[in-house]
Amino acid sequence: MTAFILRRLMQSVIVVVAMSVVVFLGVHVIGNPVYLLINPQADQQEIEATIRALGLDRPIWEQYLYFVRGALIGDLGKSFVFGEPALRVILQRMPATLELAFAALFMAIVIGIPLGLYAGLKPESPFSKIIMAGSILGFSLPTFWVGLMLIMVFAVMLGWLPSTGRGAAATFFGITSSLFTLDGLTHVLLPALNLALLKISLVIRLARAGTRETIHQDYIKFARAKGLSQRRIVGVHLLKNILIPIVTVLGIEFGNLVAFSVVTETIFAWPGMGRLLISSIQTLDRPVIVAYLIIIVLMFVVINLIVDILYSVLDPRVRIGERTQ
Amino acid sequence: MLVARCLAVCLGLAASINSTAAQELKIGLAAEPSALDPHFHNLTPNNALLSHVFERLVETDAKNKLVPGLAESWNTISDTTWEFKLRKGVKWHDGSPFTADDVVFTFERAPNVPNSPSSFAAMVKGKTVKKIDDHTIQISTAAPYPLMPNDLSNLLIVSKKHGTGAKTEDYNSGKAAIGTGPFKFAEYVPGDRIVFIRNDAYWGNKAQWAKVTMRPIKAGPARVAALLAGDVDLIEDTPTPDIERLKKEPKVELSQTVSRRVIYFHMDQFREVSPFIKAKDGGAIKNPLKDVRVRRALSLAINRDAIVSRVMEGVAIPAGQLLAEGFFGVSPNVKPPKYDPEGAKKLLAEAGFPNGFKMTLHSPNGRYTNDVKIAEAVAQMLTRIGVETSLETLPPAVFFSRASTGANGEPEFSFILVGWGSDTGETSSPLRALLGTFNKEKGSGSANRGRYSNPELDKLIDQALATVDDAKRQATLAKAVEVAMGDVGLIPSHYQINTWAVRKGLSYEARTDEYTLAMSVSARK
Numbered sequence: 001m002t003a004f005i006l007r008r009l010m011q012s013v014i015v016v017v018a019m020s021v022v023v024f025l026g027v028h029v030i031g032n033p034v035y036l037l038i039n040p041q042a043d044q045q046e047i048e049a050t051i052r053a054l055g056l057d058r059p060i061w062e063q064y065l066y067f068v069r070g071a072l073i074g075d076l077g078k079s080f081v082f083g084e085p086a087l088r089v090i091l092q093r094m095p096a097t098l099e100l101a102f103a104a105l106f107m108a109i110v111i112g113i114p115l116g117l118y119a120g121l122k123p124e125s126p127f128s129k130i131i132m133a134g135s136i137l138g139f140s141l142p143t144f145w146v147g148l149m150l151i152m153v154f155a156v157m158l159g160w161l162p163s164t165g166r167g168a169a170a171t172f173f174g175i176t177s178s179l180f181t182l183d184g185l186t187h188v189l190l191p192a193l194n195l196a197l198l199k200i201s202l203v204i205r206l207a208r209a210g211t212r213e214t215i216h217q218d219y220i221k222f223a224r225a226k227g228l229s230q231r232r233i234v235g236v237h238l239l240k241n242i243l244i245p246i247v248t249v250l251g252i253e254f255g256n257l258v259a260f261s262v263v264t265e266t267i268f269a270w271p272g273m274g275r276l277l278i279s280s281i282q283t284l285d286r287p288v289i290v291a292y293l294i295i296i297v298l299m300f301v302v303i304n305l306i307v308d309i310l311y312s313v314l315d316p317r318v319r320i321g322e323r324t325q
Numbered sequence: 326m327l328v329a330r331c332l333a334v335c336l337g338l339a340a341s342i343n344s345t346a347a348q349e350l351k352i353g354l355a356a357e358p359s360a361l362d363p364h365f366h367n368l369t370p371n372n373a374l375l376s377h378v379f380e381r382l383v384e385t386d387a388k389n390k391l392v393p394g395l396a397e398s399w400n401t402i403s404d405t406t407w408e409f410k411l412r413k414g415v416k417w418h419d420g421s422p423f424t425a426d427d428v429v430f431t432f433e434r435a436p437n438v439p440n441s442p443s444s445f446a447a448m449v450k451g452k453t454v455k456k457i458d459d460h461t462i463q464i465s466t467a468a469p470y471p472l473m474p475n476d477l478s479n480l481l482i483v484s485k486k487h488g489t490g491a492k493t494e495d496y497n498s499g500k501a502a503i504g505t506g507p508f509k510f511a512e513y514v515p516g517d518r519i520v521f522i523r524n525d526a527y528w529g530n531k532a533q534w535a536k537v538t539m540r541p542i543k544a545g546p547a548r549v550a551a552l553l554a555g556d557v558d559l560i561e562d563t564p565t566p567d568i569e570r571l572k573k574e575p576k577v578e579l580s581q582t583v584s585r586r587v588i589y590f591h592m593d594q595f596r597e598v599s600p601f602i603k604a605k606d607g608g609a610i611k612n613p614l615k616d617v618r619v620r621r622a623l624s625l626a627i628n629r630d631a632i633v634s635r636v637m638e639g640v641a642i643p644a645g646q647l648l649a650e651g652f653f654g655v656s657p658n659v660k661p662p663k664y665d666p667e668g669a670k671k672l673l674a675e676a677g678f679p680n681g682f683k684m685t686l687h688s689p690n691g692r693y694t695n696d697v698k699i700a701e702a703v704a705q706m707l708t709r710i711g712v713e714t715s716l717e718t719l720p721p722a723v724f725f726s727r728a729s730t731g732a733n734g735e736p737e738f739s740f741i742l743v744g745w746g747s748d749t750g751e752t753s754s755p756l757r758a759l760l761g762t763f764n765k766e767k768g769s770g771s772a773n774r775g776r777y778s779n780p781e782l783d784k785l786i787d788q789a790l791a792t793v794d795d796a797k798r799q800a801t802l803a804k805a806v807e808v809a810m811g812d813v814g815l816i817p818s819h820y821q822i823n824t825w826a827v828r829k830g831l832s833y834e835a836r837t838d839e840y841t842l843a844m845s846v847s848a849r850k
Contacts, residue, residue, distance in 0.1 A: 030726075031722045033722070036722055036725060038443040039368055041749075041758065042771065043771040049444070050444065053439075079368075083493045096516075148550070151550045155554035163550045163551045163554040164353075165546055249654065266543060268547065269543065270541040271515070271518075272512065284722045300602070
């Protein structure tokens with residue numbers, strides 16, 4: 001187990017180094033952020049002074065080494081735009097994104113799995129057909145369009161839910177989150193649904209496919225023959241077996257929800273990291289882009305680790321760390 | 326059932342909030358301010374936001390006229406020295422009195438904020454400030470400097486007591502965000518909201534709103550939706566495609582004024598052979614843009630009325646010079662050129678290009694309102710007179726780097742679409758930066774991406790910038806505008822119009838400087 005985790009960490013270090021080199025060079029090639037950041041009225045001397053102040057006058061390899069030196073002691077540099085440590089700028093916005101991602105993941109599970117199970121158990125029923133048609137829509141409609149439609153219908157026309165932004169937050173067990181207040185929940189509902197739509201469709205499809213395959217397995221037949229209730233067969237024996245692919249996919253998808261909920265966060269003016277990433281890319285705020293991607297790489301490593309551990313819980317045949325050839 | 330009950334509760338809650346919050350104003354901003362430090366980032370969103378908490382010696386009104394702020398009056402006591410009489414009885418939000426020491430301190434702090442991506446150094450450069458008594462200061466320069474009040478109208482004054490040793494972080498946290506303005510800092514959640522509360526001890530007209538919440542909503546359609554849904558009371562930078570519809574919307578009112586931003590085309594006038602201009606057969610030719618007849622032909626070929634009515638959906642004014650009518654230093658004699666494709670063809674033939682040539686127009690994508698659509702339209706208009714124009718749009722991050730220093734430190738492109746918002750609200754700013762000869766030591770031509778150079782114009786600009794007398798300076802600037810436009814140093818297209826949308830029952834006094842201020846919002850009686 002320890003060796004397994006260590007190996008994983010080694011791999012992630014290599015990924016982080018490679019990624020930081022690529023991002024450094026990439027942003028450098030795109031252009032000079034000073035022309036976007038500085039007031040257009042600034043004269044040539046001020047422009048040069050600002051370029052010097054941000055260290056952008058040095059050769060790119062020197063800038064990179066400077067960054068590495070800082071990174072080794074946990075300093076990922078200061079944001080060009082905000083003038084604060086890049087890490088702090090990102091972490092300030094992380095809770096909002098995590099909230100949104102958890103809410104969307106929750107929706108994907110509680111809506112997706114039951115609907116998928118139903119569609120798998122009763123493939124011929126009209127309701128199943130509606131579910132499957134709906135899941136195709138969920139896949140194919142563009143997120144930004146659905147987001148705007150949700151706002152138009154539920155906020156502008158019906159006036160039931162707030163259109164944008166994050167609600168009031170409350171602290172519970174030391175965690176401050178807007179999920180603990182009613183105002184916060186009403187705010188999170190639309191963006192989370194917008195974000196979850198694709199994941200719900202995905203889970204429906206996975207659950208349905210898994211159910212269709214598993215339902216004909218011998219052990220299900222045996223369980224039936226033994227006279228177990230349908231409830232127990234589906235709820236325990238079937239569900240446990242179809243969960244493995246779903247957990248794998250949801251693990252990765254959760255990473256995507258946290259890292260790249262850019263469109264939803266922009267449309268719903270959600271004060272999260274995704275919106276920060278997109279505006280940092282637009283202004284070439286390199287310290288923030290690099291720090292963000294480092295965090296994301298590490299997060300994916302951790303998620304994959306958790307997924308692997310969950311496997312062994314769900315499937316006793318899987319034992320982490322044992323490599324039996 | 327649970328959902329229904331939940332909704333009912335929410336709705337009830339929302340209704341009760343609405344009735345108690347008549348004193349609260351919620352504003353949807355188009356851009357996110359980067360800090361609450363008034364000297365960190367000299368850019369419109371920051372400057373506008375911080376105008377609620379801090380004040381300047383000289384303020385500008387909605388029409389860009391200079392009006393007294395923390396200084397009651399000012400005048401020149403010699404050619405090179407200005408005296409400012411400071412307002413008495415002004416208190417900082419913590420109750421301590423505002424004095425000349427705070428002004429002197431601000432002059433020390435403004436140019437020295439670490440990591441500033443756009444410093445305020447220019448506002449204080451070359452100025453020596455001297456305290457005469459607690460409520461009088463004198464500022465002297467080496468040479469006569471007429472723009473002193475204009476510069477000071479861009480510099481927010483901070484408290485010496487709270488600003489000494491304060492970093493940008495201390496302003497962001499609110500610790501040092503102690504101003505003299507009509508609102509006090511209450512809360513800043515980066516990316517989410519900024520909250521102000523009324524300063525009941527304010528020296529001037531007290532604000533109408535007890536509490537102001539500003540929220541950045543970058544996506545245009547989402548901003549409009551937030552207004553229509555009643556989540557915000559006011560939005561800035563209303564997207565042009567929505568304006569017609571919002572005019573008919575009974576819940577909403579619009580407020581518009583011409584902006585001090587002009588959209589224009591800069592032309593490569595310094596290279597003998599321009600990289601993005603070719604003969605019709607693709608061969609190299611001498612740079613035609615060095616010939617004034619060609620430049621004039623291109624200007625005549627642009628149908629400004631069509632750009633304004635079709636592309637900008639009426640939310641712009643055709644431009645013939647650098648600032649719209651009514652601003653300081655514009656010339657009453659320069660009108661937008663009339664659309665004349667035949668005349669343009671004739672001029673091209675006279676200049677030796679009867680069959681035109683090939684050219685690439687470079688435009689940023691998403692920097693100015695409808696920039697790509699404008700560039701598309703203009704490329705077609707130019708093609709119609711024989712100048713076969715292809716369009717390349719680039720993200721602003723790429724565009725401005727390459728357009729400024731892309732070719733070994735020199736501007737890379739031949740023909741570009743750009744915009745210029747004049748921070749001083751008068752014509753010396755665009756004249757000097759866009760059309761003055763590029764000169765690093767002098768600081769002129771800093772945004773002259775066509776490297777236009779005209780000694781006669783340079784002389785007029787220098788003369789204007791050394792003339793303290795307003796009437797004389799106005800005349801010299803107008804003359805300079807006539808010279809520059811007569812020579813088609815650049816091709817102006819249109820002036821933008823700023824549009825705010827408010828919910829019914831409110832009104833907004835539209836501002837030329839694009840600032841969104843809670844002080845300019847009032848409830849209709």
